[in-house]
Amino acid sequence: MTPPDNPSEQSRSEPHWAFAAFRQGAADVMSFLPGLAAFSMAYGTVAARKGMTLFETLLMSATVFGGVVQMVVLDSWPETLTVGAIAGIVALTALVNARYLMIGATLRPLLGPAPAHKAYPTLFFLVEPAWLMSLRYYAKGGRDPAYLLGGGMAMYLIWVTTAIPGFIAGAAVGNPKQFGIDLVVPAFFVAMMVPLWRGARRSYGLIVGALAAALTYYLLGGVWYLIVGAVAGCIAGVFNDD
Amino acid sequence: MIEKDAFGFFIVIALMTIVVYLGRIGGFWLIGRLVIGPRLRRMLDALPGAIIAATVAPALVQGGLRAILALTATLVVMIAIRKDFAAVVAGVAVAAAAFAYGI
Numbered sequence: 001m002t003p004p005d006n007p008s009e010q011s012r013s014e015p016h017w018a019f020a021a022f023r024q025g026a027a028d029v030m031s032f033l034p035g036l037a038a039f040s041m042a043y044g045t046v047a048a049r050k051g052m053t054l055f056e057t058l059l060m061s062a063t064v065f066g067g068v069v070q071m072v073v074l075d076s077w078p079e080t081l082t083v084g085a086i087a088g089i090v091a092l093t094a095l096v097n098a099r100y101l102m103i104g105a106t107l108r109p110l111l112g113p114a115p116a117h118k119a120y121p122t123l124f125f126l127v128e129p130a131w132l133m134s135l136r137y138y139a140k141g142g143r144d145p146a147y148l149l150g151g152g153m154a155m156y157l158i159w160v161t162t163a164i165p166g167f168i169a170g171a172a173v174g175n176p177k178q179f180g181i182d183l184v185v186p187a188f189f190v191a192m193m194v195p196l197w198r199g200a201r202r203s204y205g206l207i208v209g210a211l212a213a214a215l216t217y218y219l220l221g222g223v224w225y226l227i228v229g230a231v232a233g234c235i236a237g238v239f240n241d242d
Numbered sequence: 243m244i245e246k247d248a249f250g251f252f253i254v255i256a257l258m259t260i261v262v263y264l265g266r267i268g269g270f271w272l273i274g275r276l277v278i279g280p281r282l283r284r285m286l287d288a289l290p291g292a293i294i295a296a297t298v299a300p301a302l303v304q305g306g307l308r309a310i311l312a313l314t315a316t317l318v319v320m321i322a323i324r325k326d327f328a329a330v331v332a333g334v335a336v337a338a339a340a341f342a343y344g345i
Contacts, residue, residue, distance in 0.1 A: 190313045
C-alpha cells in the first residue's frame with residue numbers, strides 16, 4: 001500500500017472534510033429511502049391519530065430524530081403526564097436507544113481522528129443506515145468523516161419532511177385496521193429481525209426478549225413489556241455462542 | 243389521545259432529545275476509556291434483537307389471528323427477498339385483506 005493510503009498514518013493528522021465525501025455519503029443512503037419514508041409516514045399517521053399537532057409531530061422528528069424510539073414513546077404515551085410518567089418515558093427512551101452506545105463505539109476509527117467540535121455535532125445525525133454505509137466506506141479505505149455526516153443529514157431531511165404526508169393521511173384515515181396501518185410498525189420490526197437472526201444458539205436475546213415481553217404484556221399490559229423484554233433478552237444474550 | 247398539556251409535551255421532547263443525543267455520543271466517548279469484556283459485548287450485541295422482539299411480541303398477543311397472518315407474511319417475504327419495504331407492504335396488505343374478510 002502506498003503511504004497516502006496508509007490508515008494509521010492518516011489517522012494521526014486531522015482528516016479532511018471534503019464535500020465529495022459528504023455528497024457520496026448522502027447518495028449511498030438513498031437505497032434506504034423507501035423504507036425510511038414509509039416509516040416516517042407511519043410515524044406521522046400515528047402522531048396525528050394520537051392528537052398531536054403537525055408542529056409537535058415535526059418538532060419531535062427534528063429534535064429526537066429516532067424512528068423506533070419516537071414510535072415506541074408515542075405508542076406508550078400516558079393518559080396524563082405526571083412526573084412518574086415522564087420518568088418512565090425517559091427510561092424507555094434511554095433503553096430503546098441504548099443500542100446507539102454500541103453503534104457509536106464502532107465509529108471510533110472513522111470519527112476518532114476528527115476534532116471534538118466536529119465529531120460531536122456529526123454524531124447528532126447518527127442513524128443506522130448512515131452507520132452501516134460508513135462501516136462499508138471505512139472497510140473500503142474511505143477515511144473522510146464527511147461521508148457519515150452526508151448520510152446522516154440526508155436521512156434527517158427525509159425523516160422530518162416525509163412525516164408531513166403521513167400526518168395528513170393519518171387525520172383522514174378512519175379505522176387504521178381497515179388498511180393495516182396499525183401493523184406497519186410491528187411489520188417493520190419483524191423485517192428488521194431477519195438480518196439480526198443468527199441461528200437459535202446465537203439468538204437467545206431475541207427469543208427470551210420476545211417471550212418475556214409477551215408474558216409481561218399478557219400479565220400486566222402497559223409499557224413494561226418493552227423494558228422487561230429488553231432487559232431479559234440482554235441478560236440472556238450473555239449465554240449466546242460466538 | 244396524548245395529554246394536551248403543551249408545556250409537559252415540550253419537557254418530554256427536550257428530555258428525550260438529551261437522552262437520545264447522549265446515547266449517540268456516549269459509546270463513541272466511552273470506547274477509548276472502557277475495556278469491553280466478552281460478557282458486556284454479548285449483552286450489547288443481544289440488545290437490538292431483544293428490543294425489537296420485545297416490541298413485536300405484544301402485537302401478536304393483542305392482534306390475534308389477523309396480526310399473526312400479517313406478520314408471518316412479512317417474515318416470509320423478508321426471508322425470501324430481503325427487501326424490508328416489500329416485506330412491510332406484504333404484511334400490511336394481508337392485514338387489510340384479513341380485516342376485509344372479518345378476521
